[in-house]
Amino acid sequence: MMIPRSPIRGLAALGALLALATTALAAQTPAAPPLPNIVLILADDMGYGDPRCYNPQSKIPTPNIDRLASEGMRFTDVHTPSSVCTPTRYGLLTGRYCWRTRLKSGVLQGYDPVLLEPGRPTLASMLKSKGYATGGIGKWHLGLGETKPADYDRPFSAGPRTAGFDYYFGIPSSLDFPPYVFIENDHAVEKPTAQIAASESQREGGSGFWRAGAIAPSFKHENVLPELTRKAEAFIGKQSAGKPFFLYLPLSGPHTPWLPSPEFRGKSGAGPYGDFAVQVDATVGRVLKALDDRKLAKDTLVVFTSDNGAHWLPTDIEKWGHRSNKDWRGQKSDIWDAGHRVPFIARWPGKVKPSATSDQLACLTDFFATFSEVVGAEVPRDAGEDSFSLLPALLGRRPAGPVREDVIHHSGDGMFAVRSQGWKLVEGLGSGGFTPPKTEKPKPGGPDGQLYHLTEDPAEQRNLYLERPDQVSRLKALLDGYRNQGRSRPG
Numbered sequence: 001m002m003i004p005r006s007p008i009r010g011l012a013a014l015g016a017l018l019a020l021a022t023t024a025l026a027a028q029t030p031a032a033p034p035l036p037n038i039v040l041i042l043a044d045d046m047g048y049g050d051p052r053c054y055n056p057q058s059k060i061p062t063p064n065i066d067r068l069a070s071e072g073m074r075f076t077d078v079h080t081p082s083s084v085c086t087p088t089r090y091g092l093l094t095g096r097y098c099w100r101t102r103l104k105s106g107v108l109q110g111y112d113p114v115l116l117e118p119g120r121p122t123l124a125s126m127l128k129s130k131g132y133a134t135g136g137i138g139k140w141h142l143g144l145g146e147t148k149p150a151d152y153d154r155p156f157s158a159g160p161r162t163a164g165f166d167y168y169f170g171i172p173s174s175l176d177f178p179p180y181v182f183i184e185n186d187h188a189v190e191k192p193t194a195q196i197a198a199s200e201s202q203r204e205g206g207s208g209f210w211r212a213g214a215i216a217p218s219f220k221h222e223n224v225l226p227e228l229t230r231k232a233e234a235f236i237g238k239q240s241a242g243k244p245f246f247l248y249l250p251l252s253g254p255h256t257p258w259l260p261s262p263e264f265r266g267k268s269g270a271g272p273y274g275d276f277a278v279q280v281d282a283t284v285g286r287v288l289k290a291l292d293d294r295k296l297a298k299d300t301l302v303v304f305t306s307d308n309g310a311h312w313l314p315t316d317i318e319k320w321g322h323r324s325n326k327d328w329r330g331q332k333s334d335i336w337d338a339g340h341r342v343p344f345i346a347r348w349p350g351k352v353k354p355s356a357t358s359d360q361l362a363c364l365t366d367f368f369a370t371f372s373e374v375v376g377a378e379v380p381r382d383a384g385e386d387s388f389s390l391l392p393a394l395l396g397r398r399p400a401g402p403v404r405e406d407v408i409h410h411s412g413d414g415m416f417a418v419r420s421q422g423w424k425l426v427e428g429l430g431s432g433g434f435t436p437p438k439t440e441k442p443k444p445g446g447p448d449g450q451l452y453h454l455t456e457d458p459a460e461q462r463n464l465y466l467e468r469p470d471q472v473s474r475l476k477a478l479l480d481g482y483r484n485q486g487r488s489r490p491g
Contacts, residue, residue: 035130035244035375036348037300039236040123040367041287042092042248043280044085044139044174044255047310048341049326050277059269059322060277064285065345068304072347073356073394079419080308081365081386083332083339083433084412085174086141088307088364089250090115093122093142093163095368095379095387097408100486105414108141110172110179110213111149114158115142121383123371125164127246130375133239136160136168137231138250140183144172152179152214155186165248169231175221175252178213182227190216201256202272203316208257222259224252225276229283236290241299249287253280256311270322273312298349301374305364306342308332311434329460333412333433335426336460340409352394360393361419363407369489370394385487408482413438418479419454425475426450451475 049055051062053069054076081091086107087098094116099105103115116122124134144150144159150172160168169184179192192214200206210221232249239245253259253276260267260275264282268274284304291297311332312324330336344362346352369387372379379387388404406420415432418425426432427449429440442448447465451472454460465472482488 034299035132037239037245037296038127038371038374039247039287039291039300039302040249041284041302041304042138042250043304043306044251044253045308045310045332046254046277046280046306046343047312047324047326047338048328048343049323050310051343054343055323055326057323059320060274061268062277062281064281064288065304065343067288068284068302068345068347069355071349071354072302072345073352073358075344075358075360075362077359078305078342078344078362078364079407079409080306080340080342081363082410082412083308083334085307086115087410089141091365091386092367093124094120095365095384097365097386097410099410099414100385106412108143108173110177112143113146113148113150114144114162116163121380122163123367124246124248126368126372126377127375128164128166130377131244133243133245134164134166135235135245136165136170136248137235138170138228138248139174139252140168140170141173144183152181152188152192159186161186167235170228170250171224171252174255175224176210176256178211178215180210180213180215180219180221182216182219188216190218192216199257202258208259210257221257222261225279225283226261228252229286232287233290236287236294236296239294239296241296250307251280251283253277270320270324273316273324274320274322301346301348303344303346305344308340309334309338309342327459330431330433330435334435335409335411335415335417335432337458339411339433346394348394353396356396358393360390360403361407362390362403366390366404381491385489387489406478406488408479408488416479418475420475420478422453422455423471423475424452424454424460425472425479427479
C-alpha cells in the first residue's frame with residue numbers, strides 16, 4: 001500500500017526549490033550600480049566670462065574650475081531662473097520658478113521668514129528619501145523661521161533642517177545684509193548682540209560694502225569664505241563609500257564685500273573682485289582635493305555654477321580691461337543675458353565625457369529633475385514644476401529633441417522675458433535691473449517691449465519688436481500660458 005506524501009513536506013520542498021531558483025536568478029542579475037555622491041558648488045555673482053575655460057582673455061586665473069571643465073562637460077547656454085540670488089536659490093532647490101511664490105521680485109534679507117513652503121520637496125529632501133546623507137554649507141538666503149523678524153535668540157522653527165538637510169552651516173543671507181552671524185542647523189552659533197557700522201564698496205574707496213546692523217561679537221566678514229571652505233572639507237572628510245552623500249555648497253563669494261585673504265591679493269588682473277574670484281577657485285580646488293583624499297572622486301558627480309551674472313559695471317571693464325560677463329549685454333539683476341547666463345560645468349568620472357561641451361538650453365531649475373533621474377526618483381506632479389532632466393545631455397545621448405524648448409527669465413526688479421527657438425521676448429523696455437535705465441516708457445509709435453533674434457544678434461542690440469509681430473504674439477502666448485498653468489514641465 002502507498003503511503004500518501006505529507007502536504008507539509010511537499011510545500012517545504014517547493015519552498016526550497018523556489019529559494020534556490022531565486023538565489024540563482026539573483027546571481028545572474030547584475031546588481032544596480034551604486035548611487036553617486038553629488039556635490040553642487042554655487043558661486044555667488046560669478047560671471048560667465050570669469051573662468052578662463054569660458055573666456056581665454058579673462059584676467060582671473062581659475063585653474064581648478066578649468067580642471068573641472070577638462071575632466072567633465074562645459075555647458076554654454078545655461079541660465080539662472082532669476083538674475084538675483086534669493087529667487088535663483090529657491091528655483092535651484094525646488095525646480096520651480098520663484099515668481100510663483102510670494103516673492104515677486106527682489107531678494108530676502110536676514111530677518112525675513114522662510115520662503116520655502118511647508119512640505120515643498122527640495123533637492124535635499126528628495127535625495128534624503130533615497131538614502132543620502134544631506135549637508136549644506138554656505139549662504140542660505142531663503143529666510144529663517146516662520147515670522148518676521150526672524151528671532152536669532154532661539155532655534156528657528158523653519159529653515160535648512162526643515163528643507164531636508166541633515167546638517168547645515170553658513171550665513172543667513174548675503175554678506176552685506178545684517179545680522180552678520182553664522183548659523184548651524186537651526187540656531188545662531190553666536191547671537192548678534194553687537195553692532196557694526198556700514199562700509200563702502202572698494203569702488204568708492206571703502207574696505208568692502210555692507211549695511212549697518214547687528215553682528216555677532218566674534219564675526220569677521222573676511223573669515224566667512226575660509227570658514228565655509230574648512231567646513232566643506234570637514235563634511236567630505238566624514239563621508240565614506242558606504243553611504244551616498246549630497247553636499248550643497250553655496251559660497252559667499254565673489255559677491256560683495258570683496259575680501260580676499262592676504263595670499264590671494266594681487267593674484268588677478270581685475271582688482272579685489274578678481275582676487276576674490278581667485279579665492280573662490282581655490283575653494284573649488286580644496287573641495288576636489290578633499291574628494292581625492294577620501295578616494296570618493298570617481299563616485300561623485302560635481303557641478304559648478306553661479307547664481308546670476310556678475311555685478312560688473314562698464315567703468316570696471318574700462319578700468320581693468322576684464323569682461324566678467326564676457327560679451328553678453330548687461331550685468332547682474334538685468335533681464336539681458338549677462339544677468340542670467342552663467343558658467344555650468346559637470347564632472348562625473350566614467351559617465352560624463354572629459355573635455356566635452358554642450359549647447360543645450362538649460363536652467364538651474366533643472367537640477368531637481370536631473371538629480372531625480374540620476375538616483376531613480378520619480379518627480380511628483382506637484383514638484384519640480386519647471387524642471388527638465390539634463391541627464392541625457394550629460395551622458396552624451398542624442399535625444400529626439402532639446403532637453404527643453406524654452407526658459408523664462410526674471411530680472412531683479414520683476415521684469416519677465418522668455419527665450420524660445422532662438423528668439424527672446426522681453427516684457428518691457430529697459431534693463432529691469434541694475435543697468436540704467438531700469439525701465440523706459442514707450443514712445444509714441446514705438447515698441448512697448450523688446451524682441452531679439454538671438455541666433456543672429458546674441459548681444460541683444462537690434463530690437464525687432466515692431467518688425468516681427470508674429471514672434472511677439474507667439475512668445476507672449478507662450479509666456480502667459482506658463483504663468484497661468486502654474487508649470488512649464490508637462491504634467
